[in-house]
Amino acid sequence: AETATDPAPLSMLETTIMLKPEDQWRKVPTPRFYSDWDHTFEFLKKPLRFIVPEEKPITVEKLTEELNNAIQFPGLTNAWTMPIKTRIDMLSTGIKTPVGIKIMGPDLQTLSDLGEQIEVLVRNLPGTLSAFSERVVGGNYLDFTIDRVEIARYGLTIADVQEIIQTAIGGMNVTQTVEGLERYPVNIRYQRDYRNDLQSLRQVLVPLKDGKHVPISQLVKIEFKKGPPGIKSENARRTAWVYIDLRGIDVGTYVKTAQAAISQQIELPAGYSIVWSGQFEYMESARKRLIVIIPLTILIIFIILYTSTKSMIQTSIVFLAVPFSLVGAFWFLWLLDYNMSVAVWVGVIALAGLDAETGVVMLLYLNLAHKLWGDQGRMQTLGDLKQAIHHGAVKRIRPKVMTIAVIIAGLLPIMWSHGAGADVMKRIAAPMVGGVVTSGIMELMVYPVIFYLWRGHNLKKDLTPTYHVEPVED
Numbered sequence: 001a002e003t004a005t006d007p008a009p010l011s012m013l014e015t016t017i018m019l020k021p022e023d024q025w026r027k028v029p030t031p032r033f034y035s036d037w038d039h040t041f042e043f044l045k046k047p048l049r050f051i052v053p054e055e056k057p058i059t060v061e062k063l064t065e066e067l068n069n070a071i072q073f074p075g076l077t078n079a080w081t082m083p084i085k086t087r088i089d090m091l092s093t094g095i096k097t098p099v100g101i102k103i104m105g106p107d108l109q110t111l112s113d114l115g116e117q118i119e120v121l122v123r124n125l126p127g128t129l130s131a132f133s134e135r136v137v138g139g140n141y142l143d144f145t146i147d148r149v150e151i152a153r154y155g156l157t158i159a160d161v162q163e164i165i166q167t168a169i170g171g172m173n174v175t176q177t178v179e180g181l182e183r184y185p186v187n188i189r190y191q192r193d194y195r196n197d198l199q200s201l202r203q204v205l206v207p208l209k210d211g212k213h214v215p216i217s218q219l220v221k222i223e224f225k226k227g228p229p230g231i232k233s234e235n236a237r238r239t240a241w242v243y244i245d246l247r248g249i250d251v252g253t254y255v256k257t258a259q260a261a262i263s264q265q266i267e268l269p270a271g272y273s274i275v276w277s278g279q280f281e282y283m284e285s286a287r288k289r290l291i292v293i294i295p296l297t298i299l300i301i302f303i304i305l306y307t308s309t310k311s312m313i314q315t316s317i318v319f320l321a322v323p324f325s326l327v328g329a330f331w332f333l334w335l336l337d338y339n340m341s342v343a344v345w346v347g348v349i350a351l352a353g354l355d356a357e358t359g360v361v362m363l364l365y366l367n368l369a370h371k372l373w374g375d376q377g378r379m380q381t382l383g384d385l386k387q388a389i390h391h392g393a394v395k396r397i398r399p400k401v402m403t404i405a406v407i408i409a410g411l412l413p414i415m416w417s418h419g420a421g422a423d424v425m426k427r428i429a430a431p432m433v434g435g436v437v438t439s440g441i442m443e444l445m446v447y448p449v450i451f452y453l454w455r456g457h458n459l460k461k462d463l464t465p466t467y468h469v470e471p472v473e474d
Contacts, residue, residue, distance in 0.1 A: 077132035105272035111240035127249030139229035321359035324442035325435035332434025347431035
């Protein structure tokens with residue numbers, strides 16, 4: 001691209017693959033739990049195939065794997081990503097792959113050698129789909145060195161010779177042709193036969209002021225030279241980049257493994273350093289923010305609960321809903337094979353607020369039942385407390401189950417969604433779907449026990465209630 005914000009080197013080629021609509025994708029066999037059943041159970045397998053089919057459209061991950069195996073060019077490494085995401089990543093970090101390594105130092109040759117060593121090392125690490133180090137040296141250039149003395153003998157200037165080099169060899173846009181709504185540049189230069197090899201280039205004619213022509217070889221020195229294809233700098237230091245694409249592993253785990261391997265096997269000279277970039281750079285930035293946001297969120301929830309209950313013990317009991325919900329959240333994430341990400345933590349934060357709300361309502365019913373027994377003088381023994389807790393907890397079952405059902409019914413459609421933004425929305429909804437289930441079950445089972453231990457230490461140890469008939473509420 002003709003822009004300084006696009007750091008793509010000469011060795012980078014981009015190809016855009018346009019996918020068909022998803023309903024036209026090839027279906028692939030998918031083994032199910034009933035696939036190995038005997039033919040005698042065919043009457044059961046038919047309805048199961050309708051609910052859980054044994055074929056499903058090929059996934060993007062599987063399609064990428066097949067394309068990567070089918071498309072291999074010597075000297076090139078594949079990196080599969082989405083076009084818009086590629087542009088955003090390259091404009092922000094310059095790295096289009098999930099993980100990138102920026103090697104910084106003063107000498108280009110040393111940077112190139114270090115990049116090749118790291119490329120060979122990380123290519124054999126688990127989870128590496130591809131690894132490619134930019135060749136910051138080794139580019140071939142055709143140099144035209146103008147002989148000032150010779151051009152002066154023919155009455156030419158440097159600009160005269162450079163104009164011939166630019167137009168006859170490189171080509172120059174002289175106008176545009178309009179074809180309907182489309183516009184195409186018209187470029188003029190020598191035909192390929194007159195500029196295809198070094199000998200032909202030497203015969204390019206330069207016009208003189210008297211109308212005669214002289215071969216350009218008499219005016220310039222033409223030779224091939226080695227040089228860097230592109231020079232990148234960051235923070236006023238030269239850099240070489242290593243692009244790493246991943247498969248079947250999360251970014252954080254891979255970077256930890258790669259950092260340990262590089263630190264043990266690669267010795268950096270004095271004045272050289274390594275910076276990890278790509279999506280890992282985003283992850284580190286998000287991690288620093290979450291370290292502040294998550295404790296702050298918990299503190300705000302705690303303050304709101306304490307303001308509502310005016311009791312540190314009750315606030316702590318309500319706060320137990322958070323770890324209860326995290327059990328289901330992380331199990332559901334494991335079941336869906338989701339890695340931890342910013343979207344997942346957003347869902348966890350939303351889940352914490354939701355659990356605190358349902359925990360307050362649960363504790364409210366238990367407190368109301370305890371107050372009703374106390375107002376009527378029936379809170380004397382542990383049996384009375386048990387009777388009151390049973391009364392309050394049973395009244396909470398229906399609204400608790402309804403709350404869980406409504407939340408799951410509202411979030412489940414997201415889990416089957418497709419299209420732009422679906423991957424992010426699924427990871428926000430997943431912790432909430434799994435968390436509310438375990439939160440509801442644990443609150444109904446554990447809250448009454450904790451409430452019993454808390455309220456029962458000053459009561460008689462008799463497990464028989466004072467009255468076997470529950471009181472009538474006003």
